[in-house]
Amino acid sequence: MSVQDDQDDRKYRAPALEKGLDVLELLAAQGPVLTPSQMSAELGRSVSELFRMIQVLEFRGYIELTPQGYRLTNRLFTLGLAQAPVKSLSEVALPAMRTLSELTVQSCHLVVPTEDQIVVIARIEGPGDLGYSVRLGYRRNIIDASSGLMFYGCASEQTRARLAARLTTAHGQARVSNYIAAAEQAARQGYVRRESDFVKGVTDLVAPIMGSDGILATLITPYIQRTPPVCDVDTALSHLQATAQAISAEMAAVSQA
Template identity: 45%
Template structure:
């Protein structure tokens, strides 16, 4: 397509809005309007109304600390409300609820998005004690149980592509450990490890597989509860639930 044809279909206002959304999506902390304008090399006055509209429509919001703007979960919610993600959720949620009721533990479902894992569904523990993560929560694939599990069960060609994406962010020793853990997870059909985020929690994760390959990780942040289910028994039930969900999806 020629430059003339390309410019014919440009929408400057839309491009500004997309630039703001993409910037905030990659930001590690909230950003003020001045910081946004500096990063995008645009004037504050040029972006003021754009950010205001995005805030009114619910795509961005002021952080709880009041230090700047951040993305809301609206784009994420729109994304999982259609197509394969919606089918996955419709099949998973009843099974996850049963699992949580049986084990008195929370559980969540995570998928891969670029080099991160994203939680798309959760069920809170039915009792007074439990730990759960919010829908939309993200962590780097290489630094999460769910991410490692999803990587481990990818087909070789896909793993090779992911390797090129993930390996540069880790030291040689960290990558060797990650690969060894992935191979272990693949061999035993699950992955279990103490949480690297909160002491006292053991994350156990199993793959959810459809007719194409692994699509998600079903993960339980297991906590010891007096007279509660043991870690081994929780793993048995988690595996059974992931297997049932996989069969439902054609895996």
């Protein structure tokens, strides 16, 4: 029996809803921006078939129109934050992140994995007039992100196997092998420290937040060099690791309460 046959045998079907979900999932996977024609080609549906779905999703605030096409808004992200585990993580992490930002005079971000992407769920701006940060809801492919190295390196064997298979299909064996080697190195040393590959002058510092079942999230400081330096990069990394460990300990206490 094919997948389509299995779908056709379902007791209940909602074709309109499924078209809308297809649009959302496509934008999440293929984004950041797609035109209706591109959506039509990717989904194998006509533009007229998708037109009403797109209009309703835009009206409800799930997608928005830009000069280049449609993109996801943060509405789904906001709904996801209402889930208790994520909300608890943010509530635990934010006070510690504020202290970290004051110590390092840098911004910091709380990042979680979602399938083969990473997403920023909380941030604290660096104090003062100068700083660098990314918006809430920012997504990037896990194979490209500094946090992605820690997510793979500290993941369970099952998660690593599933992610490696998915990434290999999308990016090829050679690139995934290099990614895995770098991720395993990151896990051994307990942090990531590397130059940003898309913003010059920024050094990504990443530490894992661990839970009872493995890695929960990462804490990342996009370190920018100030003149004169207020907190050097080595000290900032030490503060970052200590903060991530403190959040991990508090999350363990919350889960046992």
